[in-house]
Amino acid sequence: MSRLPNEKQIALELCGIDKKFGAVHANSNIDLQVPAGTIHGIIGENGAGKSTLMNIIYGFYTADSGEIKISGTTRKLNSSKEAISYGIGMVHQHFMLVDNFSVLENVILGAESGGLLQPSLKKARTELERLAKEYQLDVPLDALIEDLPVGLQQRVEILKALYRGAKILILDEPTGVLTPQETDHLFKIFDALREQGVTILLITHKLREILAATDNVSVMRQGAMVAHRKTSETDKEELAELMVGRKVRLKVNKGDTKTEQVLLSTTDLTYLDEMGVERLKKVSMSIKAGEVVGIAGVSGNGQSELMSTLSGLISPSSGHINIGDKQIDAQHPSSADEVRQLGVGHIPEDRLVMGLIKSFTAEESAILGYQNSAIYNGVVLNKPKMINQECVRLMEEWDVRPRDPKLRSSLFSGGNQQKLIIAREVDKNPDLLLIGQPTRGVDIGAIELIHKRIVELRDKGKGILLVSVELDEILALSDRIIVMFDGKVVGEVSAEQANEKVLGMMMANIMPDHLKSSTQVNQGEQL
Numbered sequence: 001m002s003r004l005p006n007e008k009q010i011a012l013e014l015c016g017i018d019k020k021f022g023a024v025h026a027n028s029n030i031d032l033q034v035p036a037g038t039i040h041g042i043i044g045e046n047g048a049g050k051s052t053l054m055n056i057i058y059g060f061y062t063a064d065s066g067e068i069k070i071s072g073t074t075r076k077l078n079s080s081k082e083a084i085s086y087g088i089g090m091v092h093q094h095f096m097l098v099d100n101f102s103v104l105e106n107v108i109l110g111a112e113s114g115g116l117l118q119p120s121l122k123k124a125r126t127e128l129e130r131l132a133k134e135y136q137l138d139v140p141l142d143a144l145i146e147d148l149p150v151g152l153q154q155r156v157e158i159l160k161a162l163y164r165g166a167k168i169l170i171l172d173e174p175t176g177v178l179t180p181q182e183t184d185h186l187f188k189i190f191d192a193l194r195e196q197g198v199t200i201l202l203i204t205h206k207l208r209e210i211l212a213a214t215d216n217v218s219v220m221r222q223g224a225m226v227a228h229r230k231t232s233e234t235d236k237e238e239l240a241e242l243m244v245g246r247k248v249r250l251k252v253n254k255g256d257t258k259t260e261q262v263l264l265s266t267t268d269l270t271y272l273d274e275m276g277v278e279r280l281k282k283v284s285m286s287i288k289a290g291e292v293v294g295i296a297g298v299s300g301n302g303q304s305e306l307m308s309t310l311s312g313l314i315s316p317s318s319g320h321i322n323i324g325d326k327q328i329d330a331q332h333p334s335s336a337d338e339v340r341q342l343g344v345g346h347i348p349e350d351r352l353v354m355g356l357i358k359s360f361t362a363e364e365s366a367i368l369g370y371q372n373s374a375i376y377n378g379v380v381l382n383k384p385k386m387i388n389q390e391c392v393r394l395m396e397e398w399d400v401r402p403r404d405p406k407l408r409s410s411l412f413s414g415g416n417q418q419k420l421i422i423a424r425e426v427d428k429n430p431d432l433l434l435i436g437q438p439t440r441g442v443d444i445g446a447i448e449l450i451h452k453r454i455v456e457l458r459d460k461g462k463g464i465l466l467v468s469v470e471l472d473e474i475l476a477l478s479d480r481i482i483v484m485f486d487g488k489v490v491g492e493v494s495a496e497q498a499n500e501k502v503l504g505m506m507m508a509n510i511m512p513d514h515l516k517s518s519t520q521v522n523q524g525e526q527l
């Protein structure tokens with residue numbers, strides 16, 4: 001990793017930053033120094049206060065007390081506009097782009113006094129071409145945002161910040177939505193930015209990424225800054241322990257649960273979207289009692305549509321699904337509610353859209369999907385006090401913080417929202433659980449808990465379908481792994497046959513030689 005001559009210069013300094021939201025002390029007397037031209041990781045448990053701190057640096061929240069110095073000068077940041085004027089840029093977890101505008105229009109929107117008029121567009125095009133070349137940020141400038149994959153949309157956000165003169169760039173969980181290839185490219189962009197003296201603040205739960213990409217790392221716990229390390233002088237185990245305050249077990253032990261009882265199967269399941277594009281192509285698969293079936297694949301290869309058809313959110317176009325004695329097909333569709341009543345739980349991939357309702361309180365979100373049943377896990381749903389007590393119990397068992405059933409769902413940190421959804425679904429003790437990206441944005445201590453609970457369900461004889469972009473997670477939990485590519489099942493391997501390399505090849509639709517005879521291949525597909 002190259003060091004710049006100006007490394008000792010401090011780009012950003014925080015002194016005694018403090019912020020409370022009611023009773024929650026989100027940031028408590030935070031001190032931090034970030035040398036210019038370095039990549040600085042910020043890690044911490046869910047709810048530790050990382051996003052709050054970044055939002056204070058970006059002028060989105062105002063600290064109750066404390067001081068922010070940029071390149072040695074104390075600055076008051078009362079708005080994002082002011083932060084931008086001092087060279088701070090931020091790429092949020094959820095992009096802030098106008099879908100039906102071009103890349104060029106998005107970049108200059110709000111930055112040029114000439115608005116979207118020709119002279120502004122021309123000037124911006126020249127500048128963006130220069131930035132794209134300098135930082136490996138190639139994006140088709142005239143393409144509409146809605147036509148670009150997430151990886152390229154993220155590059156537009158970075159270009160937008162650089163175009164506004166950012167010298168300190170904050171990225172909040174930037175790799176959560178990226179494919180492994182897109183993540184590799186993002187890290188190359190980071191290197192190019194650092195070479196040019198840009199300072200990067202990187203928030204991520206993935207310790208692997210902290211170790212690969214950063215120069216220094218700071219650890220937050222319960223609102224406080226508890227440790228700073230040079231990345232080259234620490235490791236995964238130490239960082240995990242600093243974050244959680246105890247040793248974390250990163251391996252899961254599974255019991256022996258061999259069984260032949262099929263809980264769910266699909267035959268030639270096909271789904272055409274509203275534009276007539278075939279998103280699922282004759283998918284045939286099954287899930288047995290007592291097994292975790294992992295679905296691996298680069299996102300966008302039909303995994304989401306498979307989960308949505310199995311959970312009753314969309315209907316198959318042809319083929320069928322069997323759950324117990326019930327057959328679901330185009331002529332006999334089932335609603336999500338009916339599928340739930342067959343004993344199927346669903347943890348959706350997109351928690352903010354499908355998992356909870358942002359304006360609902362935590363206790364309302366904790367019964368979502370089950371609100372039409374008179375009784376849920378022994379709780380009479382028309383008794384508000386019991387619903388409240390039930391939510392408190394779930395929060396205790398799953399360590400959802402803060403333990404406030406009356407807090408609006410949107411005000412919990414991302415990881416705590418996720419724990420609330422998983423708690424609701426797992427606690428219902430479903431026969432079959434469909435899980436999409438269970439640990440996206442979730443801290444390492446909570447990952448340990450979620451993995452343990454998934455394996456407990458499996459050991460009790462339940463069936464689990466796990467869709468995850470994290471190969472580590474697929475490998476740690478699955479008994480069998482199905483690989484999807486272009487809407488099809490292109491192969492299946494047992495846990496013993498699988499490793500990262502094998503899955504990586506299969507995900508690119510290349511079958512490793514030694515598996516050609518032993519692997520089930522969909523519809524005689526030649527790989």
Ligand SMILES: Nc1ncnc2c1ncn2[C@@H]1O[C@H](COP(=O)(O)OP(=O)(O)OP(=O)(O)O)[C@@H](O)[C@H]1O
Nearest residue numbers: 021026046047048049050051052411412413414415
């Ligand atoms: N606008 C708000 N109103 C009330 N409480 C809030 C608000 N924003 C954040 N909080 C609370 O402040 C605490 C810190 O939240 P923050 O989002 O900063 O954590 P985080 O470390 O970024 O977590 P995660 O890794 O889960 O994203 C949490 O308890 C959260 O519920």
